[in-house]
Amino acid sequence: MKRDSKKAVRARHQDDDIYAEMFSAILEQRLSPGTKLSEDALCEIFNVSRTIIRKVLQRLSHEKVVEIQPNRGAFVAEPTPEEARDVLEARRIVEAGIMRGAVRTAKPSDIKRLKSMIAKEGKAIEQGQHSKWVSLSGDFHLELARISGNHALAEFLRELVSRTSLIHVQYQSGQMGHQSCSCDEHVEIISALEVGDEETSVALMDAHLNAIEASLDLSDAKADDDLYRIFAKDTAIAAGES
Amino acid sequence: MKRDSKKAVRARHQDDDIYAEMFSAILEQRLSPGTKLSEDALCEIFNVSRTIIRKVLQRLSHEKVVEIQPNRGAFVAEPTPEEARDVLEARRIVEAGIMRGAVRTAKPSDIKRLKSMIAKEGKAIEQGQHSKWVSLSGDFHLELARISGNHALAEFLRELVSRTSLIHVQYQSGQMGHQSCSCDEHVEIISALEVGDEETSVALMDAHLNAIEASLDLSDAKADDDLYRIFAKDTAIAAGES
DNA sequence: AAAACAAAAAATGTGGACAATATGAAGCTT
DNA sequence: AAGCTTCATATTGTCCACATTTTTTGTTTT
Incomplete structure (x- = not known):
């Protein structure tokens, strides 16, 4: 049944490809820290079911480049x-x-x-x-x-x-x-x-x-939310305008 | 609806309990290297679905105390x-x-x-x-x-x-x-x-x-299969008997 | 108008069903 | 009888549907 063709070798382990893709995306800084990694979105992007995406996210989570917050989802890690x-x-x-x-x-x-x-x-x-x-x-x-x-x-x-x-x-x-x-x-x-x-x-x-x-x-x-620092002057301006 | 009761705190994350149980079982040497960790068996033991067991096995695999062989299953790791x-x-x-x-x-x-x-x-x-x-x-x-x-x-x-x-x-x-x-x-x-x-x-x-x-x-x-070393003399005997 | 509450929507967590693969057994050929 | 092929069984891989939780939206009340 020719199940050991080149295609079979490539087809098995879709996870690895997706993992590599996401890992390098983070390493090459195309994904910024804090970015939400929605499961559904990744499913559509890579055309696989959530099972695969979840496996990949957990692996990335174990390697500390992704943080999984229970019931909230996965995010690109933001090291303190x-x-x-x-x-x-x-x-x-x-x-x-x-x-x-x-x-x-x-x-x-x-x-x-x-x-x-x-x-x-x-x-x-x-x-x-x-x-x-x-x-x-x-x-x-x-x-x-x-x-x-x-x-x-x-x-x-x-x-x-x-x-x-x-x-x-x-x-x-x-x-x-x-x-x-x-x-x-x-x-x-x-x-x-x-x-x-x-x-x-x-x-x-x-x-x-x-x-x-x-x-x-x-x-x-810079530890916790950047927002406070980023918008510190903006709120001041807003206060002046009002 | 009282979702933050003590029970809820304990009920969430069944994975962690099962992970800890298996991890200590390996650390305390109640699980020998090479032991097959059948998913169905673990499901019955811990009364959860394979989804949970698989998550635990993958975590243990990432920590190198369990080895997952594709399409063959999970085994307690046998370090070379x-x-x-x-x-x-x-x-x-x-x-x-x-x-x-x-x-x-x-x-x-x-x-x-x-x-x-x-x-x-x-x-x-x-x-x-x-x-x-x-x-x-x-x-x-x-x-x-x-x-x-x-x-x-x-x-x-x-x-x-x-x-x-x-x-x-x-x-x-x-x-x-x-x-x-x-x-x-x-x-x-x-x-x-x-x-x-x-x-x-x-x-x-x-x-x-x-x-x-x-x-x-x-x-x-002792590197690869012990079998060769263990049965080295046996095969010699068998050869003598024939 | 602001805050608080309630309902709806969206996302994650889990279990089960089906498909693909590996293992073991039976049958067939030589 | 030995070796190979074919089939049956068991286990893992994947997908999908439902349950739970979170987040958002809309309403109400003060």
């Missing part, structure tokens, strides 16, 4: 400042361990691949494709995790990176001075990795993540 | 030796970071609670309640994570601890010499923590986790 600090601290700890592993296990072909990835990052920055760069930057860190060989850590970092993307959207400070040089930091890290300098590469990664956190505005003012 | 090494390495990295955090944030009341937890561990060991001790030992590590204040790391460690429990069942070497003194290692860690000695407490935790890994038999012989 505390959560943001936790995620960045976790990344410093985890990625230090990953760097130590990668220094030992990195092959020349790995270094080559990492360099080409950084080159792509540079192009994305040149062309002003910010969201693409965010995605590529995440891939760089995940590639290091893969090279280190620890699958458990790699999967956890994948979660942390996606959460970092959301954090970036929500708490980027106005200046944006950091991002253009972040690619350079990647270059330095690989240079240290290439010559097998464990301590330097770890230190550079730590500094890199610190720089990312420093580029954020994690003052608790 | 490689997975076991990854989990223990991840724990060394993560718990080192947690110790550094805990040294800074631990209050006297926290120390007190940790000591009482260790006391419970000692009692469980005295009374030969092995599975209870495993559970309590995990709680000790998780309490340190809670004290450190990093929620992201704490949740990840929770996953690692539960996986460690499965690993323990599957790869414990015959001698068992380690476990009786593991409680003592916890005591030493807290002693260092109490006096605020960061480096020593980190080193002790690292040694503790190394001791756990050393107590396991992670030779790849």
Whole structure:
């Protein structure tokens, strides 16, 4: 019955495709934090039943990029400042361990691949494709995790990176001075990795993540609803007009 | 219409209760690795529909204590030796970071609670309640994570601890010499923590986790199906008989 | 006119029915 | 009799309909 045709392979697991689609939509910042993810709407968009959508939403929820509020629905996660600090601290700890592993296990072909990835990052920055760069930057860190060989850590970092993307959207400070040089930091890290300098590469990664956190505005003012802050002056104007 | 009565609070979220039940059943080693978790059976046991059971199984699957094989069903996870090494390495990295955090944030009341937890561990060991001790030992590590204040790391460690429990069942070497003194290692860690000695407490935790890994038999012989190893001599006998 | 209440609409939570797939057994061919 | 094919059974995957809850709308009352 030819049930193992190419079509069958592609057709099974519609969830995975939809999951990937939504995950990258969030990572590429086409879905903003707080956006309501209506089940019915997603059903029509992807032409599947709610069962599938619900499965995908729960998976995203477990990975902390979507928050499911009981009886209220699913929303793109809105990390709190505390959560943001936790995620960045976790990344410093985890990625230090990953760097130590990668220094030992990195092959020349790995270094080559990492360099080409950084080159792509540079192009994305040149062309002003910010969201693409965010995605590529995440891939760089995940590639290091893969090279280190620890699958458990790699999967956890994948979660942390996606959460970092959301954090970036929500708490980027106005200046944006950091991002253009972040690619350079990647270059330095690989240079240290290439010559097998464990301590330097770890230190550079730590500094890199610190720089990312420093580029954020994690003052608790932005914590709860932005609305109060956004409309603070508007209401004042309205008061003056009346 | 009195929808916020006590009953309502308890009635909502049947999933959570069932999840907790199954999770602790696996942690307390009442469910062995490889056990098939039939959906229909679980439906009858917990008196709910498959929708609920499926949600619970997927959650457990995401936490890597259950493996879902497409079109075949859910099974209690059977960590490979490689997975076991990854989990223990991840724990060394993560718990080192947690110790550094805990040294800074631990209050006297926290120390007190940790000591009482260790006391419970000692009692469980005295009374030969092995599975209870495993559970309590995990709680000790998780309490340190809670004290450190990093929620992201704490949740990840929770996953690692539960996986460690499965690993323990599957790869414990015959001698068992380690476990009786593991409680003592916890005591030493807290002693260092109490006096605020960061480096020593980190080193002790690292040694503790190394001791756990050393107590396991992670030779790849047990890697894939035990059957080949178990029946290796039997087939030889059968060959001789024919 | 503002607030509070009531009803309607919309969205989520759950259970059951049908379809697709895998497992095991019987029958057939060589 | 061994191996392969075919069929029957059991289990999982998906969809749909109903129940419950939330949100919105409209009305009433002060």
